[in-house]
Amino acid sequence: MSVISRGFGGRGDNDDARIPPGQHETYDFPVLSAGPTPAVSREEWGLDVTDLDGAVTRWGWPDLMRAPSEEFTVDIHCVTTWSKLDTSWRGVRVRDVLGDLATEAEYALVRCYGGYTTNLPIGDLVDRDAWIAYEYEGDDLESAHGGPARLLVPHLYLWKSAKWINGIELHLDDEPGFWETLGYHEYGDPWLEQRYVGD
Amino acid sequence: MSATERAEGAAKTESSGPASRRGPIRWLPARLRAARMETRLARTLVLDVPGWSGHAPGQHVDVRLTAEDGYTAQRSYSVASPSAQDQVELTVQRVQGGEVSTYLTEIMLPGDQLEIRGPLGGWFQWTARIRGPVLLVGGGSGVVPLMAMLRERVRSDSSSPFRLIYSARTPDHIIYTSELHQMGQTHPDIQISRLYTRSGLPDDTREPGRLRIEDLPPPGNEITEGPSRVYVCGPTGFVEHAARLLVDRGYRSSDIRTERFGS
Incomplete structure (x- = not known):
C-alpha cells in the first residue's frame, strides 16, 4: 500500500548513491546523546580492554598515541535519518588495539564515560573498518562529538560508534547495550534500514 | 539519539513501546485532521492514525512523505500530545531549506496523508508512574516533547511538581503560549518560566541572554525537595x-x- 503525500514534490537532489535508504544529507554535525557531555581530559582518559577471562589491559593516552594511526575519510549515518559524507578523522584501528585478544570472542560490549554502552559482533570491529578516533577534520575531537576519543564504525548507524569510549569487553555471548535495550536494532546496518527492533 | 552515552541500568524498567514488541514497527497511514500555527514558523498537526496504540510523553515518531513519483523523505519528530489511541499531534518548526518541515508547515492541508512509525525512544520519556519533582528545560522547538509531559501531568492524577524553563528568542517565538500561561495559572504545582535570548517584554526584570546558572532552581536534597529528574x-x-x-x-x-x- 502506498500512501502519497499530496503536494509533496521532493527535491530529487538526494540521489547520491552514498546515501542509504531513508537518510538525507546534512552539512552540519548534529550531536545526539542521552545526557550531559562528560568532561574527560586526555591525561585521565583510559581504555580498558577486558578479555574473555576477565583480564584487563589498560590503554592510556600515551599508549594510544604510540600505536599506528591513520587518517581516513568516511560517510556516517545516524538513525535519526541524517547522513554526513566525506568526514575525515584520525584514529587507531580497533584491531590494533585488540591485538591477539579478540581471537576467540564473538561479541564486544563497548563502555563509555557517562555509562553508555553498545554491543557489536567482534568481526565488525576487527574485520571491517573500525577505529578509536581522536581527531576530526584535523583538530582534536571535541567533547560534544565524543572527545577525547570515540569509537568509529562507519558501516553501522552512528549510535554504535560510541562517544567517550573507555572500555571494550570481549564476550562469547551478545549482550545488548543502551539503545539496544530501548528498542533499537541489535545490529544497525543503515543499508538495510535496521533502525529498530524487528527491522 | 545516535552516538551516545549514559545508561544507569534503570532504563530497562521504564522501557515501553518498541522494546516490548515483536516484529518490525509498522508504518501507519495518517491523515491530517486539523492544523494550527503556534508561531510564525511552528505548526501543530493533529493526525488521525488508525491503529496507533499510544505512546509515552517524550517519545518521538518517524514521519515518511512519499511524492507522486515515488520519491520519499523521512524525519523524526517529537510527539506533542499526551498518549491517545488513534491520534497523534506533532508540532513542527520549519527549518530553512528543510523539504519535510516545509511541507508539513506550509503545504499539507487537512485530508492530506503521510506515514508514521513509532513510538520511538525509550529513554527520554516521563509517565505519571514516575514520582517526584520534575524540571523541564527547553530551548526553541525543544519544548515540544516537554509539552507532551506537561499535558500528561495535567491530565493524569500525578501530583509531581513540574517546573518548565523555556528559552526562546523573543516572546513571539514561544510555542503553546496561551496553554502554558493557563497551566501556570490553574495548577499551583506547575511553574512556567520563560526566558528570552534576544529581547523580552518591557517589564522583564531579567536581561535577555542565553540560559544562565541563576535561571535554574537548585536540585533537591535531604532537607528541601527539589527536582529529582531533569x-x-x-x-x-x-x-x-x-x-x-x-x-x-x-x-x-x-x-x-x-x-x-x-x-
Missing part, C-alpha cells in the same frame, strides 16, 4: 550549554536526560 531538549548548542549548567548547579549527571535536535 529533561533537557533543544538544539545541540542549547542542550550542551544547559546540561553543563545543570551539572554546575549540582544536579547529578545520571538525573539529567537529554534529547537534541539535529537537522
